[in-house]
Each structure stands twice: as structure tokens, then as C-alpha cells.
Amino acid sequence: MSLRRLPPFDLTHALQALVDVFLLLLAWALAFWLRFNLDVPQEYLDLAVISAPVCVLAHGLTLGAMRVHRQVWDFIGLPDLRQLTLGVLLGGLVTAMAVMMFRLPLFPRSVLLLHPVLALVLLGAVRAAWRTVVEHLGTGRADKQPLVVVGSLQDASGALRALKGAGAWEPVAILSPLRAEVGRALQSVRVLGTVSELRDVCEFVHAQTVLVASAPGSAERREALMLAADAGTRLLHMPRADEWLNPHPEAVRQVELEDLLGREPVALDVAGLAELFSGRTVLVTGAGGSIGSELCRQIARFGAARLVCVDVSEYSIYALEQELRQAHPRMEGVYYTANVRDFGRLRAIACEQQPTVVFHAAAYKHVPLMEEHNAIEALRTNVLGTVQAARAAAACGARRFVMISTDKAVNPTNVMGASKRLAELMVQAIAVQEPGTQFVSVRFGNVLGSSGSVVPLFTRQIARGGPVTVTHPEIVRYFMTIPEAAQLVLQAGLMGRSGQIFVLDMGEPVKIVELARMLIRLSGKSEQEVPITFTGLRPGEKLYEELLASDETSEPTPHPKLRIAKTAGPLPEVAEVLRWMEEAGPQPQVAEVRAWLGRRVPEYAPADSGRDAGAREDVADQLEPHERVVQLHQPLFQRHR
Template sequence: MLTGMRQLLVSRSWLVDLPLIVLAWWSAFWLRFNLGIPHPYVDHAVVTTLPAVLCMAVGLLLARVPRQSWRYVSLADLRHLAWGVALGALLTMAVVMGLRVQGFPRSVFFISAVLTLVLLAGARATWRTTVERTLSQAQAITGAQPLLIAGQLQDVDQALRTLKGVAGWQVVGVVSSSPSDTGRTLQGVAVVGSVAQMAEIASQRTVSTVLLAGAPGAELRRELLLRWSGSGLNLLTLPSADEMLGSDAALRPRQVQLEDLLGRAPVQLDAQGLSLLLTGQTVMVTGAGGSIGSELCRQVARFGVARLVCVDVSEFAVYQLEQQLRQSHPAMPASYYTANVREIDRLRSIAERHRPNVVLHAAAYKHVPLMETDNEIEALRTNVLGTLHAARIAGEIGAARFVLISTDKAVNPTNVMGASKRVAEQVVQAVATDYPATRFVAVRFGNVLGSSGSVVPLFEEQLARGGPLTVTHPDIVRYFMTIPEAAQLVLQAGLMGQSGQIFVLDMGEPVKIVELARMMIRLSGKTEAEVPIAFTGLRPGEKLYEELLADDETTAATPHPKLRVAQVAAAAPDTLRAIEAWLASAGPSPAPEQLRAWLQARVPEYRAQSVLF
């Protein structure tokens, strides 16, 4: 505290502020008496100058004004300055009136306060303007790249503020989404036209790079991409908040990515509730090396857990995760295990050693066509039996929360993978009745952009080979969300959920896979003439569309706008015994007809068929 006060007292801003305060005090007398100070009042000004300056300085100190950085002074800083000046004016009035100066003109107090605020604010604004102009001229001399910013004015305003701290770019104009904004200026930068005129504007100003301002998923981004990609314009955006949290993140414009076009507004988390649940606790994640599992680990690590226990069957996935987390969270205690959730003794030994307070179960086989033929029993043993093991062990050790990562393919399933995940949900509901001290919940969501085995990595590989991009059907649609959004909503559901509940995530509007392919082609800087799209036909067990709720299900609202609770029938009392008995008797390779018949009995809405229209 003493150090802070010392810094305030020796701040270099006093070299400018104190003379300006003196000037304001004498100017107030001068203005009060019509640009001339009568002789008796000159003495008043002389006698009161030192007390007035000291009182104003004390007011500024109390408002911590000397701590302000003049180079980055903002409206918030000017509000602090106003409070400091007001406080200083009150102190000045009290002290000077206490001196009982005969006939002192009281209007001087108000006039001097106004002049002090104007002079001090003007000094700061002048300094910032000078620094910014000098920087702009230096960038122009050093060959800074010209840049247009496109978007709504409120988004452009924020982008301009961000770019002031980034070297290498010179903003030469704003392209607004509203044509009526043309001719206005924003932070000294002119609005030179609308989005429809962007190609012409870029050509006139010899600009090849456009920064897209605004939130991820904004319609303007899609419009700009589809209209202007392939035209020679380089489309950039600023990194998101999640990216900025990374240890190697840089506040610099980057290429527009698919997540920027399909992503939505950031998830609003109950940070305080999650801190109470996770901070200082041990958390175990199964399937930790997968796309969702690894993102769950990254999200959990941000809350300062006592220990993160990462379990995955893949040695390489565990190794990669270990390297990433040690780099981004070097001080976080963590344990990394190669283990299969189908081996209950191994899983139990890990859990008993660390006794996690929260268990996030992401381990699963999820590739629909692969699990539909020749591997059906593997889907059941991992997705069903593995879930039973993880849930039962969470109950045995007294974990506070257990969260199953489920899927929209569990609704009215037409494939073994989806049906196995619906049985896994039943398992979680059944285990919940055996361990009332633990809250067991499941979370359903659709496809996750960039997750392993999803369509996006496939398209990326096909683009790298020059195409074509293969789409199974021109009308096939899917729900999509980003990996961070999915992981954050899983944590939020785990915090909110009551035992036995199944949460459904708001997946937004479904996206046609063919449109997704077109966007990826445009993002690569090519056109559909260069990279064609080929239709290959629906694969076994594949739907044209996915559902988030079964026909006989309804949902109930929750306090979170992106989470709803599915109203599903409770699991039968003999669910666990029947499932364990059948899996034990099925053997390593049951007949496909026998396996599907058993799934049909467990999940009546399951319809085994290769194509669904």
C-alpha cells in the first residue's frame, strides 16, 4: 500500500497537472471579473492558490487519477478524472472558506473546477491523439498493410480499439452492413460504403485484406464469405476470448475459420457455481484424449482443480494431452492413465487412488458406419458396459457428480451406435437409484466441429488432395456446435442437473452438409469449379436428419437458455441386471440379428434399417 501511495505521489503526470490546476485557478478569477482581476482580488488569488492546488491534488489522488495511462485514456478514465476534480473542488471550497478571506468570490470555485476538468482532460486527449497519430505515421512509413473493417458500427468500434495495440496494420476505411452509415466517421476512420460495394471499395483503395468484425456465427460473416471468397480478398477476423486464454494466443487478426461462420454467441457459464464445484477438487475425465474429452480437460483446468485425472485407451492420445496440458497449465497437478473403461478393476483402482469429486464420462465409440457392421458388439461393450462401470464406480467412491456425454443419435435411433448410447442413458438413470449421494446426468448434443471422425476433418483431407468433397446426400442436415461450446455446456449441465436427468443442448439451426462443404471450399480460397462436390449416397444406419428428442418425449426449461431437460421414462428396476446378463452371455461375436433384436427390446423406438427417408 505504501508503495502504491509513493507511486501516486511521484507520478510524472503531476508535472503537467499541477501547472494546469494553477492556470485554472487564476483563469477562474480572470473570467469572473470580465477578463481582468481588480487589485483587491489579486491578493485573494495569491493567498488561496497554494491551498486550492493542494486540495485539488488531494481530490485527484483519492480518485487515483495519477495512475491513469495517458496513452490509453478512455471515457472511464475521464469519468474518474471528473470525480477527482469534483472532490478536489469540494475540498478547496471547504479550506478556502475556512480561511475566512473577506469578500472572496464564491463563483470562482465552480469556474475553476470546470476549467480544471477541461484542461486536464484536454491534456490527456491531446497526448493520446499525438501518440496515435505518430504511431499511424510510423506504420505508414514502415509499410503497414492497408486494411478494411466490415461489420456493424458497434462491432467495428471494438475492432478499431483492439487494432490500436497491434502493429503492422493501417485501417483505411470501414465497410458498414448498413448503407445509411456511409459518410460517417468512427474514431477518425471514414465509413466508405456498404458491404455490397466492398469489391469496388477495395479496388479503389488498393486493399486486399478485410477484417470481419462481430460475433462468431454472425450472418454477415457468411454473406461476406459466400459473396467475396475467390475474388482475391483476404478475409480475417480477431481471435475469440477462448483463443486469447491460450498460452500462445496473440491478439492479431487471423484467417476466418469454419467455427467463426457456424459458431454462435459465447456460452454464459455460471462461473461462481462451477468454481464451487471444481476449484480445489479432483476431476476425472474418461475418453480424455478425444476431441470432447480433451476440451473438457482444458475447460476444467481453467478452474484451478486440485488434480485432473485423465483416462483414455489410446497411448498416443494420452501423450498428446499430457504435452498440451503441461504447456498450458504447468502448475496443475495431473495424472495420465492408459486404461479401458470396459475393465472395471483397472478403472476402480484409478478412482480409489484419487477419489474424484466429479467424473466426466466421454469414452465411447461414435462412428456410425463403422459400428454398424462387424463391430456392433464393440459399440455395446464400450458405450454400454463402459458407461455402467464408470457410473457405478463414481457412486462407489461417493463422487458428487457424474456426467455422461450422449448424442442426438440416441433419439429414435436407426443405427447400433445411437441405440447403444440410448441404453447408456438408461444405465445412468438406473445407477442413479442405487447411489443417491451422487448426481448422475446425461447430456445430448449433435455434431461437434472438428471432432475426430466427423465430417470436417474428412473435408479438410479431401481439400488437401484437391477434391472432390464427398457428401452422402444433397438434403442431409446436421446440428453443429464448436468443441469449446459443447464442453462448456457439459460442465454447466453437470452443475445444474438433478440425478437421473437427461439434458438437451440448444444446437441452433441445422446445417446442410452440402452448404458446409461449400463454405469449406470458399475458406480454402477456391471455388466449386476447382473443387467439385460429389454425392455418394446414404451409408448404413445414416439418417437424413438428426433429432434431439424422441417422439414421446417433451422438454422442460432450465435457468440456462441453451439447456433443456428431456422428460423420459424412468429406467426399469431390472435394467442393470438384464444388461449385464445379456452382455455376459452374448460372447465375442453374437449374430447381428440377435444383437439388434436385443437392442429393439431395450429401446423400442430403435428401427434397424440402412436408410431412413
């Protein structure tokens, strides 16, 4: 080893090593002292002095082999003590062997048994005392903030261990959902009550912050959120497992809506996805959007050699470039501004980059905006853009093409949903024409926090002080997180065979009014401060979304969160669809667009404008002015019947 590779001298470690040597010698002396009932004869005292270096050398070798010298006493724990125990026991064995080899006369063998016990007690005690002093000095800091932990003793145990290194917090009380645990203590922190007593306990211990240690989506989290908002306290919780992989993970973080919904982590075929993406070129359209950008992040993590990002928005593609360049400097990123409706441009990009897999996420998705004045734009982007992207993928010889669809394509009542359903049919038709590429569609519901979704809208309304506008008290939607949606899209792309439509397991539908209530509470306010008002259903909007049409069935896949929709009926003629959109002109009548969609998508049933108005009037008639502020007492998850 060269001198440059030697570790720097550490005075603290040197002093700790000297303390260990002193304690080993002290244990050796105590072993002789106890062996002879506190009165060691002179000849045995000389024997103890002669053999002491053997003891120290033997333990030095075994403790060094067990790397005990690398332990940091400030954070000593049970694994470190187990490591120390093994080192001391091995040291005692080596000492005994050395004494036997040297054949020291009249050596008392009981000393060889007493010494490891005494050495372990002394070495362990000094380490425990050191950590106790360090923690006591740390908890005495004036800038520590009192913290109440919500969760059972089992849940709170992990949180308290993690908080040992979080200098800003001092746990002062535990609130357990189990009444039997009240009065007990964990790491000197008492269980002062149940979750329902949160306000009283916070006032008693003068705490303004609550840490929820219970599992994501648990009833304790939701109850704590409601009570914390009423008590005017801040709600935190432990990071998710994947967040500990960040370079600088926080010990605690603010509770988010995703945590309350409690979506389980997606189990991915990591080996299969790594084989699909590692060292290959992948192209993503709509790469600057919410789903598209998350797809890019996930693909980059699986080791794609080159990621080709296409988006019509210059700013979105620029922001994505800056993010990926910093997060994945070794990956080659290629960034294009292009419109998916331009086949020539798409084909030129695809043929130049030669992607193995193409993910098509570019689409118009806002239902009311696409319903009236922009109906033809929905068709040209969602249908024509899909056809052009699929044809470009086939032209460059891509192995797989994956289109992002939506639950609004099922029994659609609006132009946006019908356009996405027609896009699914077009992908299936192209799959027949282009057998060299596997064409797959993936259908899922709303994504939390995506651009244009209800969560950012509610957040802005809450920031303004309300009111939060909900269209109908009974409207429900399926929700999933952006990373979960992107991961399942990747999994479906890996598993799918050409022409298949995958349906994601969206879990339980969520009442939008409950979603609004959760967001209000997460902001630290109540419904009295930020009221909720009903505005009536918008054009083309349904009370609930479906994942399968009435004439569809599904079959399972090896992945528990993916199913395959079994569709029936004739496929459209691709050339005929393209010809109509070319001949429709820049501004066809909305009625003409809807009629044409109805002929191509049999399950499309346009919402009658009069019926929509009637529905909105019914809502208004049912609610008196003072009832516009919603009083909610139903559970968050309630399956729509």
C-alpha cells in the same frame, strides 16, 4: 512503506506532473486577467501571486486523491476525463474554502469560479493533444495495413476502439448493413458503402483484409465471408468475450466456423458447479478425446482439487497431462491408461482416488466403421464399457455418474447408435440397483472439430484441393461447439436426478453441404477451385438425426438449453446383457449382433443394405457429371421438415 516498495522514478510522469502544475498556475493567472478585463491592478496581481500556492496545493491533493497522476496520456479516454473533471472541481472547492479561511482581503470571488473552468479546459486540452499526436505518429507508420470494418456504426465503434492498440492495422473504411449510414463517419473513418459493395470498396482503399464487427452468426458475417472469398481478401473478426481473458489476447483473429454458426454462450450455474467440483476429486473416462479433454478443462476451471483422467490411448493422455500441468499447476492431476471394459482396473482406480463425480466419455462413435467389421467392438466399448464405469462409480461411492450419449441413439438405424441407446438403458437399470449414486445420461448431436468428425475431414480435403465429399445433398445434422457441449454436460450433471436422460438444445440443424461451402470459403477459395461431390449415403447413415424418439416426450428444466427425455418401456437385465457379450466370442456374425440388438432396443431398425445401395444409386442418377459441383443458394440454417 519501505524504500523497496516505492515505485521507480518515471521521467515521463514527472514531466507530466510539472505540466499540470504549470497549467494550474496559468489558469489561475488567466482567471485574474479575465476578471479585470485584461488589466490586473498591481494590488490584485500581488494577491494572485500570494494565493497561487494555495491553489496548486489544493488541486494537487484532490487530483492525487482521484489518482489522476496514474493516467497514461497515450490512451486517455472519456473515463479518464471524467476522473480529471471531478478532481478539478473538488480542487476548486478546496481552494475556495482555503481562501475563505485565510480571509485574504479584497479577494475577487469570481476568480474562484473562473479558475476550475479554465484549469479543466487546459488540462483536458493538453491530454487530448498528446493522444492525438501519439495516434498521428502511430498511424503514419509504414508497416500499418489498411483494414475495412464491416458492421453498423454501433458495432464498428467498439472495434475501432479496440484497434487503437493494435499497431498492425489502420481502419480506412466502414461497410454498414444499413444504407442510411452510408456517407457518415466514425472516428474519422467514413462509411463508404454497404456490405454488398465489399469488393469495390476494398479495391478503392487498397485493402486486403476485412474485419467483421457484427454479432456472431449474423447475416453480415456470412455475406462478408462469401464476398471476401470472391474478392480474394482475408476475413478477421474481434475475439469472443472469453478470449479476452487469455494472458495475451489478440486484437483480432481469423474467422472460424463456430463464429458463422452463431451459437449463443451457455449460461451456467457457476455457484452450483463450483460447489460440486471445488476442492473435490473428479474422474473422467475417455479423457483424451475431444469431449473428454474439454470436460477436463472445464472441471479444472471450476477448481477441482484432483482430476483423474483415464484413457486407453497413451499419447492422448500424455498430451492432456502436458496441457493441464501447464494451465493448472496447482491442481493435482492423476493420469491413467486403462480400458473401460476392464472392470477390475476401473474399480481399482476409482477406489484408490475416491471421486465425487464420474464423467463417462469413452466410446466408439464412427458410424460406418462400427457398422460391419467392428460391430462387436461397438457393443463391448459402448455398452460393456459403460456398465463397468457405472459399476466402478457405485463401488467407490461416487455421488454422480454422467454418461455422454448421442442423438444417434434416437430411433437408431446403425450399430453405433443402437449401442449407445442400449448404454442409456443400462445406465437407467444400474440406477435402480445402486441408489447411492445419481446416474444421468446426456444426449447431444455432432460437435464441431471433434476427432473423426466431418469438419477435420473437409479441412484435409480442401487442403488437397478437393473434391469435398458429401454423402447426400439433403443430409442435415445438429452441431454445437466443443466448449458448449462440455459446459452443458457439466450443467446436466449438476441438475440431474438418477435415471434421467437429458437432451441438449442443439439449435437449428445444418445442411452438411452448406457446412462444406462455408469451410471452402473460410479457406479463401471458391467452389470452382474446390468442387463438392456427392457419394451417396453410407451404411447405417440417416438423412437427418433426431433428439427424441417417436415414443418419447420431453419436459423443461430450469436451464433453457436442457430438457429431460421421458422414456417408457422395460429396462434390460444387466447380468443377461453382460452374459451374452461374454458368450458371443471374438468375432460373432454381424447379422447375429444386429438381431440381438434389435431384441434389446425395440426402436432399432437396421438399414437394409439393398435400400442403402438404392439410395446411393438414386443420388448418382439424379446428378449429371457436370452437376457434381454443387451450386448452393439456400440459407445456412434450415430446419428439416
